[in-house]
Amino acid sequence: MASEPFxxxxxxxxxxxxxxPWQDAQVHVLTHGLHYGSCVFExxxxxxxxxxxxxxxxxxxxxxxxxxxxxxxxxxxxxxxACRELLAKQNLVDAYLRPVxxxxxxxxxxxxxxxxxxxxxAAWEWPSYFDPAERLKGIRIGMAKYRRPDPMTAPxxxxxxxxxxxxxxxxHAAEREGYSDALMLDWRGRVAECTGANVFFxxxxxxxxxxxxxxxxxxTRQTVIELAKRHxxxxxxxxxxxxxxxxxxxxxxTGTAAEVTPVSEIAGRHYQPGPxxxxxxxxxxxxxxxxxxxx
Numbered sequence: 001m002a003s004e005p006f007x008x009x010x011x012x013x014x015x016x017x018x019x020x021p022w023q024d025a026q027v028h029v030l031t032h033g034l035h036y037g038s039c040v041f042e043x044x045x046x047x048x049x050x051x052x053x054x055x056x057x058x059x060x061x062x063x064x065x066x067x068x069x070x071x072x073x074x075x076x077x078x079x080x081x082a083c084r085e086l087l088a089k090q091n092l093v094d095a096y097l098r099p100v101x102x103x104x105x106x107x108x109x110x111x112x113x114x115x116x117x118x119x120x121x122a123a124w125e126w127p128s129y130f131d132p133a134e135r136l137k138g139i140r141i142g143m144a145k146y147r148r149p150d151p152m153t154a155p156x157x158x159x160x161x162x163x164x165x166x167x168x169x170x171x172h173a174a175e176r177e178g179y180s181d182a183l184m185l186d187w188r189g190r191v192a193e194c195t196g197a198n199v200f201f202x203x204x205x206x207x208x209x210x211x212x213x214x215x216x217x218x219x220t221r222q223t224v225i226e227l228a229k230r231h232x233x234x235x236x237x238x239x240x241x242x243x244x245x246x247x248x249x250x251x252x253x254t255g256t257a258a259e260v261t262p263v264s265e266i267a268g269r270h271y272q273p274g275p276x277x278x279x280x281x282x283x284x285x286x287x288x289x290x291x292x293x294x295x
């Protein structure tokens with residue numbers, strides 16, 4: 001299944017208010033979102049039949065669209081319901097969901113004030129983002145050539161498809177060098193994030209993580225910070241410079257797809273997955289499981 005092209009799979013996709021056969025969920029080649037990046041999306045995981053933090057994801061999807069100057073013509077409640085209905089229709093319990101909204105093909109040009117806004121939701125089985133054996137011992141990360149942009153040049157708090165262009169380039173380059181991912185700096189030269197995940201470091205039992213002022217403040221990132229505080233682990237959100245990377249003891253990344261993944265190396269700097277990483281790995285996996293209602 002993992003090697004099957006996504007456009008050849010079977011099942012259902014929710015598209016503009018209706019369930020359509022998977023292979024029929026298509027857009028025209030002159031879709032504005034394809035040419036000009038007027039597209040936003042979410043990545044969500046379902047565990048045990050429940051979508052983790054669905055409200056937060058849907059609200060962020062709506063806000064991302066607003067930042068790109070369009071409004072998704074469905075409410076948070078309607079989108080949530082569609083996600084849950086799709087999960088059931090696909091007969092999935094543990095799954096990944098991808099809501100995506102874009103400007104359509106009514107007008108072609110930079111300006112597309114009157115284009116219809118489309119929304120689609122797909123769901124499929126997707127296990128660990130990284131190879132399970134590699135993930136347990138810690139993944140290896142390289143350094144990206146490109147940097148996260150100045151928030152004055154792009155809507156950096158939006159989960160916009162266009163902002164991931166340099167992430168794809170950077171991850172491809174890292175993989176060619178034998179790494180699993182790449183660490184990106186921001187436009188000031190500070191440590192920012194990986195290509196699709198936030199990054200955390202540990203030194204003397206204290207967590208250090210870049211302040212999310214130039215990149216997406218991930219929902220998993222926020223969850224892990226809260227879990228750390230529950231365990232009494234100090235979290236410092238601050239500017240981190242590349243020259244500090246050698247001083248940390250542990251490193252891990254977080255994201256809906258990555259969950260909590262230990263890091264063993266960043267471009268020659270080595271880390272040992274330790275007690276803080278393990279505590280948060282275990283706590284996050286417990287947190288995402290559906291909570292049984294009290295008797």
